Amino acid sequence: MRSPDLDQLADRTGIRVEFYDPAGTRYGFPTFPYESAPSGLATRRQLRAAGLRPGGHDPVAQILWRHRSQRRVAYLYRLDLAAPKRTATPAQREAIAKALRARRTCRTCGVVRPYYIPRRTGCCLDCHEGSPS
Incomplete structure (x- = not known):
């Protein structure tokens, strides 16, 4: 070498x-x-x-x-x-998609948003704007 x-x-x-x-x-x-x-x-x-x-x-x-x-x-x-490199199985891909979808779902209104819900608020931007802070 x-x-x-x-x-x-x-x-x-x-x-x-x-x-x-x-x-x-x-x-x-x-x-x-x-x-x-x-x-x-x-x-x-x-x-x-x-x-x-x-x-x-x-x-x-x-x-x-x-x-x-x-x-x-x-x-x-x-x-x-x-x-x-190993590739993910269909079950693993499905689990990943489900987890990412859960990160985009608002806990308050239940709407799936095109962005990830901020963890500090726990709700989408529309729900957070309507709540008193």
Whole structure:
């Protein structure tokens, strides 16, 4: 999982890239700098965009970078071990639709609104405007 470009940079200029540790000796885990991950590895977000999930496998490497004064990390998973994303069953979709419909139903007048009922009032905007506050 070594990067020839980053290896040559250190050999050629003597500059060591801070977050480049493909053997995992410095950070305890194979580490790569931002936008320098080897092919065949992807973050969770990249897997999700491709319709995949880690499939129960642990990350095999990480990307480290600095953002302002914080050190950020993104874990990398192997693409060949990734599994397709699971899809919801019809019963699960029906339960989700029912829950979302309940969030749009006013408890006072019982009308299903095109917006979610505010939780702080517990009723639709029409009912709330008519009640004394």
